[in-house]
Amino acid sequence: MNIQTAIIELSNHYGAHNYSPLNVVLKKGEGIWLWDMDGNKYVDCLSAYSAVNQGHCHPRIIGALCEQAQELTLTSRAFHNEKMGLFLQTLCQMAEMEMALPMNTGAEAVETAIKTIRLWAHKVKGIARDQAEIIVCRDNFHGRTISTVSMSSEQAYRDGFGPFTPGFKIVEFASIEALADAVNERTAAILIEPIQGEAGIRIPPDAYLAGVQQLCAEHELLFALDEIQTGFGRTGKLFCYQHEAGVKPDILIVGKALSGGVYPISAVLSSREILGLFTPGQHGSTFGGNPLAAAVGIAALDVLIDEDLSARSAELGSYLLAQLNRDWGFRDLIEIRGRGLFIGIELSVPVRPHCERLLQEGVLCKETHDNVLRIAPPLVINKKEVDFLLEKLIPVLEPLPAQANVRMAV
Ligand SMILES: Cc1ncc(COP(=O)(O)O)c(C=O)c1O
Missing domain, CATH: 3.90.1150.10 (Aspartate Aminotransferase, domain 1)
Incomplete structure (x- = not known):
């Protein structure tokens, strides 16, 4: 054989x-x-x-991986490590965001964004505890965990995996009207992909993101963008939302090329007002923000810019x-x-x-x-x-x- x-x-x-x-x-x-x-x-x-x-096995990223692997790989967040702060600073400065919460896979980052939105909804917007709703779009892909498939309209992703996480409303993609119709007093956020990748590279009409942003501003909603696939240069801008002038999400979810494919690294980025709501013990990950990931992440971001x-x-x-x-x-x-x-x-x-x-x-x-x-x-x-x-x-x-x-x- x-x-x-x-x-x-x-x-x-x-x-x-x-x-x-x-x-x-x-x-x-x-x-x-x-x-x-x-x-x-x-x-x-x-x-x-x-x-x-x-690109595969980029020498600078692999170099950073090997060098860091010989020094220190994992401490957990029970202690500080030498690299995480620098990594998050690099990422935040690049994305023009104030804070970041590091995780590992894309789906975990989306889960983290959902928790962030719900925390904000209760503590800041004053929506009753456990009642917040998030509007998402038909044919989305946000990952494979129970909550991310709960947001999905795709039977193949959901069939047999219920019961599902409540609190999501699914509306037509690329329609501001559909989003507006779905908003009610419990709505906390709109969470979308700027281009639906897994749905088949579906590109919304011009000014769609600006429309979403405006709708969010009118109804005090968080505008959350999943740029896990579209981010880091894939669509010809560092982030896909930058194709529309004046657009900036309240929450940006990134993963994948954050490591150049060398290591699972993801993150949720936002303002101090929003991500600063987390208190010790509310969220975490053994591997999130580890020094190996941080060293790889810094190198991967440097490569994107330098090249x-x-x-x-x-x-x-x-x-x-x-x-x-x-x-x-x-x-x-x-x-x-x-x-x-x-x-x-x-x-x-x-x-x-x-x-x-x-x-x-x-x-x-x-x-x-x-x-x-x-x-x-x-x-x-x-x-x-x-x-x-x-x-x-x-x-x-x-x-x-x-x-x-x-x-x-x-
Ligand atoms: C837009 C989007 N969100 C989330 C995910 C999930 O990422 P991961 O497979 O790292 O969990 C993907 C993966 O393809 C994606 O394209």
């Missing part, structure tokens, strides 16, 4: 089957590239769901999108949309077969919601590599024969 097949069998035998991965076993990564166990090389178009914006990855994402993202949107006559195409290097190709058919074909061509893509192909390579990609990607991608999307002949004028 081939070694890759044996390893897949091992995973399938001992691991719960909560994923349906493509048939490839990866062994090594560098920049935008991944290698399987047979030495085949692939362009990564998923970036671990946008966690690896800085100007948001600008690269903006520039190469619009180039890639423009090339894909040429008149190819792709078969079964519904729409190609994107912002920065966060692009969704929506077809009228399931795209899993396209992913399988791309795998054979040396491109790793994964479907989202069956019929959307997500193109989200590490932001360290260069123009030549984008052209290479286009050369692989376009034939798999089956352009009209006449167009295929003029193909690579990219």
